[in-house]
Amino acid sequence: MSKTTLAVIAAVSAGAGAAATATILNLRPNNKHVEVLNTYSPSAIPLPSSSVPVPASQVFNPPPPPAPSSSPVSNVKGPAPVNPAGLFEYGFPGPVADxxxxxxxxxxxxxxxxxxxxxxxxxxxxxxxxxxxxxxxxxxxxxxxxxxxxxxxxxxxxxxxxxxxxxxxxxxxxxxxxxxxxxxxxxxxxxxxxxxxxxxxxxxxxxxxxxxxxxxxxxxxxxxxxxxxxxxxxxxxxxxxxxxxxxxxxxxxxxxxxxxxxxxxxxxxxxxxxxxxxxxxxxxxxxxxxxxxxxxxxxxxxxxxxxxxxxxxxxxxxxxxxxxxxxxxxxxxxxxxxxxxxxx
Amino acid sequence: MSKTTLAVIAAVSAGAGAAATATILNLRPNNKHVEVLNTYSPSAIPLPSSSVPVPASQVFNPPPPPAPSSSPVSNVKGPAPVNPAGLFEYGFPGPVADxxxxxxxxxxxxxxxxxxxxxxxxxxxxxxxxxxxxxxxxxxxxxxxxxxxxxxxxxxxxxxxxxxxxxxxxxxxxxxxxxxxxxxxxxxxxxxxxxxxxxxxxxxxxxxxxxxxxxxxxxxxxxxxxxxxxxxxxxxxxxxxxxxxxxxxxxxxxxxxxxxxxxxxxxxxxxxxxxxxxxxxxxxxxxxxxxxxxxxxxxxxxxxxxxxxxxxxxxxxxxxxxxxxxxxxxxxxxxxxxxxxxxx
The missing domain is CATH 3.40.570.10 (Extracellular Endonuclease, subunit A)
Structure with missing residues (x-):
């Protein structure tokens, strides 16, 4: 069923009605799409500033980049107000080329x-x-x-x-x-x-x-x-x-x-x-x-x-x-x- | 000029004549397409069987996988006759997601x-x-x-x-x-x-x-x-x-x-x-x-x-x-x- 949603959303053009979208949502509420497929562990994230061991399993399907401890912010007064790499707490998006x-x-x-x-x-x-x-x-x-x-x-x-x-x-x-x-x-x-x-x-x-x-x-x-x-x-x-x-x-x-x-x-x-x-x-x-x-x-x-x-x-x-x-x-x-x- | 070749080859259908292809080849002979863009060094290739340091620059754009020293060959009599990972001597194909x-x-x-x-x-x-x-x-x-x-x-x-x-x-x-x-x-x-x-x-x-x-x-x-x-x-x-x-x-x-x-x-x-x-x-x-x-x-x-x-x-x-x-x-x-x- 979930594969159908790809097809359905493809049909969601600017002119499409709410029905199709509602159908998708009723079929698979967003918060039920939980899959923990990425077994990559944050404790193993290599730091960008030093060389640390990387297990072979991660090298072969390369791991996500590390979360920089601080952004390369040069002309900012005080610390940067944002930390975009914090996203990776939720998993690195990929792409993974298996x-x-x-x-x-x-x-x-x-x-x-x-x-x-x-x-x-x-x-x-x-x-x-x-x-x-x-x-x-x-x-x-x-x-x-x-x-x-x-x-x-x-x-x-x-x-x-x-x-x-x-x-x-x-x-x-x-x-x-x-x-x-x-x-x-x-x-x-x-x-x-x-x-x-x-x-x-x-x-x-x-x-x-x-x-x-x-x-x-x-x-x-x-x-x-x-x-x-x-x-x-x-x-x-x-x-x-x-x-x-x-x-x-x-x-x-x-x-x-x-x-x-x-x-x-x-x-x-x-x-x-x-x-x-x-x-x-x-x-x-x-x-x-x-x-x-x-x-x-x-x-x-x-x-x-x-x-x-x-x-x-x-x-x-x-x-x-x-x-x-x-x-x-x-x-x-x-x-x-x-x-x-x-x-x- | 070289970018044109992508467009040209797209037009090379089963029915296309030799002229288009010849044009490509005359314009850019194959052995002139040498670019050494990949600065990845083989000496830094992490081995799959052990944990070795990986420089940060390689972690951030993850390095190619290592050439396995021996394939996981189970039912082969004697050593495997081939070494497919030897290709990586010429560079890892990617994809690289910059x-x-x-x-x-x-x-x-x-x-x-x-x-x-x-x-x-x-x-x-x-x-x-x-x-x-x-x-x-x-x-x-x-x-x-x-x-x-x-x-x-x-x-x-x-x-x-x-x-x-x-x-x-x-x-x-x-x-x-x-x-x-x-x-x-x-x-x-x-x-x-x-x-x-x-x-x-x-x-x-x-x-x-x-x-x-x-x-x-x-x-x-x-x-x-x-x-x-x-x-x-x-x-x-x-x-x-x-x-x-x-x-x-x-x-x-x-x-x-x-x-x-x-x-x-x-x-x-x-x-x-x-x-x-x-x-x-x-x-x-x-x-x-x-x-x-x-x-x-x-x-x-x-x-x-x-x-x-x-x-x-x-x-x-x-x-x-x-x-x-x-x-x-x-x-x-x-x-x-x-x-x-x-x-x-």
Whole structure:
């Protein structure tokens, strides 16, 4: 019921009547919305003026900032009359980007869109050669480490018209059943167009990434959703527009695009890294489309996502992936292999 | 130029030709996008398995998680073949929610939308009674503590059709010129509809908050943007749609709605807190509209924003603001006061 309120309030426009609001309020009086989900303890708040120990659990999902004992008030006569950081007595608002360290990848979750911010995996020829996991033993899982009110649910995807699209592909994690199982958390999923994208062009693109591990000793892939503006031809303004799927109320955003940032490493400490960034629409893409048409400067992904992927990678260590190697899909070979696999 | 690429890539649909992409790539070859903005040092990475000191600067904008020395691999024969956390050698992707501690408020910035996540202020009868700051001495400022590529710019607002809408109102910070000046950072702004909203209903709502400080010894207000879905009457699906303004390319999201979460405190340690949450559309709202129509359960704001505002405030300390006091605007009185003020 409470999820309905999000939908209802969205409909509360300037012209809406009191009825809708009253309905919300009658359904869930404000003072019944008490949840103590934040287990962060004030006694552990690190002070800004000194270095104090921070428990690992707080570092991994970083703790709120401390309440400054006094504001940096410079031109005020006498003490500052207010203490804005006092709010944090009631809990730090966040945002919290729920980090999860899995066997084969690390993920960061966006509580607002109910999609990951990013998932970061690592593959090698050896990791791909091991076959100890099988996806037929895996099942899609809600991520219970995410608080219920921010969690993507199985029912949100049900009959949504979209695939539960793995961001780290299950096929990259066959080296252990647990590693594979962990790719099935919904915190590793986004709603993806199935036919023509997730099951086709995007799958071929994932295969391209795996093939890189045949050329490079170590390959890192960061994957995630984007919500990009399009220009409206009528009013010439830019709008972000995306669907939100869910049941009983809209809950999970449907990204307009997806990115992958690929780091193909030469395996040497401080060695060369071939970097490639790609952005694809969450839409049917013909197999005939050259992969390189989706290559973008890394900064495009950074500006669009609000993230930074290589801030500490010096220029002299960088190569451009699609100069170092051929950025092209092998659709036929992939299709054949899938067929061969299906016969097994 | 680089900002244009965001706009260009948004237009890269499955059907787009190679020309657009090639244009991007020619303009800004990938390996020239080197920026070392992240000054986070790997030697300071706190280890997950023990407590180590964290410098205050890192606590305030929380540092990336550590690279686990070994993954929690349980059912793997031998060592795990991969190390996904190795990515962080290149920098932690974020997201970073740039926190700023000002004299009168604290703000958290969303690098993706170029709006705040939230701004948290504190007002009292005494802070409002002091008149040492005057907005005629203040100027709108880009927030240079936010990296350039994620920063809202003055030119983004110029001729956008929207006001630079203060989230913490300047009028709440007259107790020092610096406190007032700091409300003019663009990291305290969102694009707001001017006539009929920012200059009218929303301004009356801000006045309502100030009047609370006449009743309650201490008032905290958290304000921020929302991007809410609306149901499309044609296909019955839910869509989030919002404009993105900017020059030369779209940069700053125009929120569909705004929230305020108000904590009216009785001034006693561990005392009663009257909580009210409100959501208003970023649109013209007639002054005749009762304020209470915009009251919502706190959880509605939390689900929509991905934030939590009172996770550590026990139920027995909570009251409902609009039960404790009259949640209504005083439009006439406010207009008169503004008129009187204008004559000064």
């Amino acid at each position: 980090l999860a360290a899995r066997q084969a990848f690390i993920s960061s979750y966006d509580r607002r869109t109910r999609n990951p911010h990013w998932v970061a995996e690592h593959i090698t020829a050896e990791s791909l050669s091991r076959r100890e996991g099988d996806r037929k033993h895996s099942t899609f899982l809600e991520d219970e480490s995410v608080p219920e009110k921010f969690r993507a649910k199985l029912k949100d995807y049900f009959r949504s018209g979209y695939d539960r699209g793995h961001q780290v592909p299950a096929a990259d994690c066959k080296w252990s059943q647990t590693a594979m199982d962990e790719t099935f958390y919904l915190s590793n999923m986004c709603p993806q167009v199935g036919e023509g994208f997730n099951r086709d062009y995007w799958a071929h693109f994932e295969d391209f990434c795996r093939r890189l591990a045949g050329t490079y000793p170590s390959v890192r892939i960061v994957t995630g959703p984007l919500y990009l503006p399009q220009k409206d031809p009528v009013d010439n303004k830019w709008y972000v527009k995306y669907e939100v799927v869910g049941s009983p109320a809209p809950n999970v955003a449907v990204p307009t695009h997806f990115y992958k940032v690929i780091f193909a490493e030469d395996g040497k400490q401080g060695g060369q890294v071939a970097v490639g960034a790609f952005v694809m629409p969450n839409a049917v893409i013909p197999n005939s489309k050259p992969l390189q048409e989706f290559e973008v400067p890394l900064e495009v992904v950074e500006r669009a996502s609000g993230l930074e992927f290589a801030s500490k990678l010096p220029a002299q260590r960088r190569k451009r992936l699609c100069v170092e190697t051929s950025c092209s899909l092998v659709v036929k070979e992939y299709a054949d292999r899938q067929k061969a696999f299906a016969k097994k | 926190l700023a501690a000002r004299q009168a408020f604290i703000s958290s910035y969303d690098r993706r939308t170029r709006n705040p996540h939230w701004v948290a202020e504190h007002i009292t009868a005494e802070s409002l009674s002091r008149r040492e700051g005057d907005r005629k001495h203040s100027t709108f400022l880009e927030d240079e503590s936010v990296p350039e590529k994620f920063r809202a710019k003055l030119k983004d607002y110029f001729r956008s059709g929207y006001d630079r809408g203060h989230q913490v109102p300047a009028a709440d910070c007259k107790w020092s010129q610096t406190a007032m000046d700091e409300t003019f950072y663009l990291s305290n702004m969102c694009p707001q509809v001017g006539e009929g909203f920012n200059r009218d209903y929303w301004a009356h709502f801000e006045d309502f908050c100030r009047r609370l400080a006449g009743t309650y010894p201490s008032v905290r207000i958290v304000t921020g943007p929302l991007y809410l879905p609306q149901k499309d009457p044609v296909d019955n699906k839910w869509y989030v749609k919002y404009e993105v303004v900017g020059s030369p390319a779209p940069n700053v999201a125009v929120p569909t709605h705004f929230y305020k979460v108000i904590f009216a405190e009785d001034g006693k340690q561990g005392g009663q807190v009257a909580v009210g949450a409100f959501v208003m559309p970023n649109a013209v709202i007639p002054n005749s509209k009762p304020l209470q129509e915009f009251e919502v359960p706190l959880e509605v704001v939390e689900r929509a924003s991905g934030l939590e505002f009172a996770s550590k405030l026990p139920a027995q300390r909570r009251k409902r603001l609009c039960v404790e006091t009259s949640c209504s605007l005083v439009v006439k009185e406010y207009a008169d006061r503004q008129k009187a003020f204008a004559k000064k």
